[in-house]
Amino acid sequence: MAYPDSLLSDGELVVVHKHPHWKTLVAPVLAFLLLVGAGLYLAGLVSDLSWHVAGWIGLGALGGLLVVWLSLVPLVRWRTTHFVVTTQRVMYREGVLSRSGIDIPMSRINSVRFQHGLIDRVFGCGTLVIESASDEPIEFDDIPHVEQVHSLLYREVNDNPDDDFYPHAGHQPRRS
Structure with a gap:
């Protein structure tokens, strides 16, 4: 993605445009995979209980918040950082x-x-x-x-x- 020309001065040209290295996304991807795995495991455990619907809703809400906080926010931060x-x-x-x-x-x-x-x-x-x-x-x-x-x-x-x-x-x- 090119840096917006509207933010450059007259006659100014972009020589290099970089985001941080992809290694900064390793931890958020691992967190996502672990959260999905743990969520599926816990959903399987909750399905045997009489209150499984409420358990699934709680697990889904907690899992969703954790995925946003630990995976999505770092991804968006990486994408919006420009050198x-x-x-x-x-x-x-x-x-x-x-x-x-x-x-x-x-x-x-x-x-x-x-x-x-x-x-x-x-x-x-x-x-x-x-x-x-x-x-x-x-x-x-x-x-x-x-x-x-x-x-x-x-x-x-x-x-x-x-x-x-x-x-x-x-x-x-x-x-x-």
Whole structure:
């Protein structure tokens, strides 16, 4: 799903648009499977009782609430979290009912680094750390293909013609 063009400035293009890595959905999927299995087992136990209809209704209501809380909410949260690199800035948006976000202009980024442990390397994700003009570095966890995003973001920062460190980026030295 492309990031909405209406939220971009004139001439701004999306370079990378990512959701958190799918590994963040492993626990909600396992919770769903366990809840369904436990619900079916308990429904079988309740069916032998004289008040089985009320038991099924109670189990269904409790199971439904648990499925929404432990599986559906994390799925929607994952789907509504966006890490976007454009030609002008890095954007991070998250939230369902109340949204929050941060924008870091490319010209304000001082350094970009990544880190990932063994599990993250196996899954192909990691943490992207961006140091900008602010006091502390900002960490973005569970970025898929973090090394590629790091490399691409580094190129975007260094190719920026408005960068103070490269005032003559378009100027080629003359060869003698």
